[in-house]
Amino acid sequence: MAVCIAVIAKENYPLYIRSVPTENELKFHYTVHTSLDVVDEKISAMGKALVDQRELYLGLLYPTEDYKVYGYVTNSRVKFVMVVDSSNTALRDNEIRSMFRKLHNSYTDIMCNPFYNPGDRIHSRAFDNMVNSMMMQVC
């Protein structure tokens, strides 16, 4: 269950950010922003174009005392950043991978929509629903 999910475009501007509403959302925005550096570092470290599911998933970008940040990059350099609560220890790597996979699938669904121009903010309700299902159920 993520606390914050963000979709960053290739040019490193956000296409979609959704946080658990109770928290200070600005903090998550800042966290996502700083994690972009780590993402870029990992991408460049990979070197040549790697089109593998494993390389798409970047894994834990960096942990803090409160939460962990996971990253995932698509072939078109669209990045998904997920912030999960550190106290939620039950989350395994596989689950994170599956969550990113779902994100990726929903993102490609959005891309298939001819009314969506790549680079626009994402307003899709289906995407919202999917992200909501992955967010922590904090009322």
Add this chain to the structure above:
Amino acid sequence: MEGLTLSEAEQRYYCDLFSYCDTESTKKVASNGRVLELFRAAQLPNDVVMQIMEQCGATRLGYFGRSQFYIALKLVAVAQSGLPLRVESLNTVKDLPLPRFVMTKNEQESRHTALYSSDADNSASYSGVIPPPPGRIQVKKGSVSHDAVQQRTSTDQQESTSPVVSPQQSPPTSPHTWRKHNRHPSGGNNERPLAGPGPFWAPFSEAQPGSSTSSDPIWSGHSPPPHQENWVSFADTPPTSALLAMHPASVQDQTTVRTVASATTTNEIRRQSSSYDDPWKITDEQRQYYVNQFKTIQPDLNGFIPGSAAKEFFTKSKLPILELSHIWELSDFDKDGALTLDEFCAAFHLVVARKNGYDLPQKLPESLMPKLIDLEDSTEVGEQTGEVGYSSSPAEAPPSKSPSMPSLNQTWPELNQSSEDTAIVHPVPIRMTPSKIHMQEMELKRTGSDHANPTSPLLVKPPELPEENKMSSSVKFTPGNTVNGYSSSDSYTSDPEQIGGTVTRQRSHSGTSPDNTAPPPPPPRPHPSHSRSSSLDMNRSFSVTPGQQQAGVVAYPPAVPPRPQPSQGAGPHVHRPVDAEGLIAHTSTSPQQIPEQPNFADFSQFEAFAVSGVNKEEDDEIETHSEVLQVEKPPDSASSLRVAKADGRVEDKAPANVPTSAGKGTTPLAPPPKPIRRRLKSEDELRPEAEEHTQKTGVIAAVLASQPSIPRSVGKDKKAIQASIRRNKETNTVLARLNSELQQQLKDVLEERISLEVQLEQLRPFSHL
């Protein structure tokens, strides 16, 4: 920029014009194309137009932003009313009439061509369908309407001038009016804008009785006055219907669009008048019009509308992009970026509903769910009927494409339902070819259905799979491929059953027991078009050629000893496909081959008979025949795979028969004991796999056997033999390939085994603790 105050009417009008000129939707209008035409239509001297453009600042910017555009329009109005062009006059002049834009006939026609050419660029299908003459007529109507709109906001005396300019008005102006009206309905206010133009429309519609087609209904939709006779009578014209009429009547394909508009108008009328129980239900008329619209974009009703064409089409409805995006999300069921007929109808229906003020649903209503899910290419003729027949059944209207398989629908309706239970329950974005979907369904069905059921619906699939299998990349499905290729080439309905059964079993086993004792032999994987079919042809040709041997062949089956159980014999041989396949290539009846393949043993038995009295050519046929016939006998699992392999071998033997026939003849005695030995030995091998394979091959063999042997002349024999030789060679290559693949698999599995053993060794110390 100078402050600009606009009255409400002016605001609306300018906004419409701006949207009209803003073809790129980029919120800025380049000073070309429609803007220039618009200004020319203002019938102002060119220098005045240049002055206007300078004053509004467009020349500085290089394009018309919204503010510049508005200023320009106001200046046009100023100029038209004869006032000197001054920036200050923009705000000082009160009660300025709206700028009038009148198109000359030449411009109108040129615009027509421009429109058509632009249409051709954007959506070829549109331009191809729009007949120019009606467009021109519509242009007239458009002009009329435009004038009418203008009059609505301006004084009445302009009305008298409208008939004069009516033939000259260009079509683009019509969208202005439409947009104006459209905007209101989008906002939910359907009534207001239409009441005004109502009375104005009447004279126009009467003034243009000759004008045909849709444009009339569109305009007349606004008003109670009678619509044109040549259109569906729209007795009651609620404003919403007019709105709908306007929706499709956007610039481009005017004829068809306007036709649709009127169609939607009637539909809307009907819908509103009808019960509101299911507001999402599509009436027949609506559906017909949607279908007609679909045809304008995509003549093939079973085909797709690409996303870009659909975007163009629905953008004309002037709904906000966000809403169109949501409509698309709802209606594109398979998330492939293209609209099938059903998806298109659903999308169109949602657009119509939205324009009427209905809110878009969160998820697609059931009545709009695509029932006709077009699979691959619209080549399956029976698909539609099958699908329609299926759609009547459970309305979990297949998120997967399983129901749309025509053969399945028609022959195994219950299967479809059951497949739905086991198949994907929610729409899964499946972007692969439909064959992949079939594969998945097959897999689901396999896991869910009874494996041992030979009449499982899967059986029907095999005939369909050949094409699909070619696209499938899964190894697991290859057995099905071969089987299907086999069966399809034979077109024996009974065989698919058995084959399907074996395939089922095979797949499940292959999927679950990679680490079992011996590597489960992947079912023969050669291309379906090659191996089995070629063997079939072989057999067919062989069976056909020898006329005189017919009797002899027939005589053989009774003499054939019952084939040993496949579980016994097929096991080792099946499980060592590598060796077997490799041996096949050799086409030699070496003892290796024989023990590996009890089929061969049987062959040699027959060979003994054959050699005794028949020439080598007959041997081939006889062997195949006997093989086939023999195979027929154990229709169950037993000899399936072996037979299949044997058939392959028979074919392989054919080319090599010349040299080896003698050898075969001499080794009849040796084989028989060996196969028996092998069979006993293999008893404890993987019996299920053997059964599967054998059953499969048995089925295949049965298929072969069932082919009638037609006596032919000797001359044909030779040709047939040569053909069969060729086919055998093909089979050889295929089998050799299979052999190499299997060897590779074997290596992989052995490596795994070694790694596992190593791990076991490493863990052993801990087990003692």
